[in-house]
Amino acid sequence: MSEELLDLIDNDDRVVGQAARSEVHGNPALLHRVVHVLVFDSNGRVFLQKRSEDKDVQPGKWDTSVGGHVDAGESRKQAVHRELREELGIPPEGRNSPALTFLHAYRHENDYESELVTTWMCCWDGPFHLQESEISDGRFWSTAEIESQLDLRVEESSFTPNFADEWKRWNRAGCPGPE
Numbered sequence: 001m002s003e004e005l006l007d008l009i010d011n012d013d014r015v016v017g018q019a020a021r022s023e024v025h026g027n028p029a030l031l032h033r034v035v036h037v038l039v040f041d042s043n044g045r046v047f048l049q050k051r052s053e054d055k056d057v058q059p060g061k062w063d064t065s066v067g068g069h070v071d072a073g074e075s076r077k078q079a080v081h082r083e084l085r086e087e088l089g090i091p092p093e094g095r096n097s098p099a100l101t102f103l104h105a106y107r108h109e110n111d112y113e114s115e116l117v118t119t120w121m122c123c124w125d126g127p128f129h130l131q132e133s134e135i136s137d138g139r140f141w142s143t144a145e146i147e148s149q150l151d152l153r154v155e156e157s158s159f160t161p162n163f164a165d166e167w168k169r170w171n172r173a174g175c176p177g178p179e
Helices: 076-088 143-150 159-175
Strands: 005-009 015-020 031-040 048-049 068-070 101-109 114-123 135-141
Touching: 005 031, 015 101, 031 076, 048 076, 068 076, 068 114, 076 114, 114 159, 135 143, 143 159
Parallel strands: 031 114
Antiparallel strands: 005 015, 031 048, 031 068, 048 135, 101 114
16 A cells, blocks of 8 residues: 655645655644544534554544545545545435535644644534544544543543644634534
C-alpha cells in the first residue's frame, strides 16, 4: 500500500507543493488540509470514535466522529464523503446518505503538525460499520459527558487535543446539535 500524498498549502490555502503523510506528521511547518465531521443522532448526541491503539497519533483516545486528510488533488467534499464511508460506513451522497452542513474552517497547530481543518456536521442514527484498522470503538456521547471530560487536564482526558479544540469551537459557534 502506498503512502498518502498530501497537498501542502500556504496561509491563503493555495497549494504550494506535495508531501507524504510521514513527512507532514512531525513537521508543523508543513501546513496541510484535513476534514472533520461531527455526526449527531436524532437525540442531539454526538458520535465519537475511539482511535485504535495502533495509531501513531493519540492512540486509544476518543476523537471527532470522522477525521482525515484531504489527499493531494482531492476536494474537501470528496474527502468528507470518502472518510464517512471508510471510517463509519456511512454512504456517500445519494438518497440514503445524510445531508452535510458546513460549520467552520480553522487552523489547528501543535508541536506535531499544522492543519487547515474544515468541519461539517450531519445527523445519522446508524448503522455504523467501523473501520477496524483505525477505530477500536464508537458510541454517542451527551454534551454533559463530553463537558465533564473536557474539565480534566489534557493528559488525563479521554479525548484527543484535536477533538477538545474542535468541540470548543463548535460550542462557541452556537450551532444546532447537542441537547
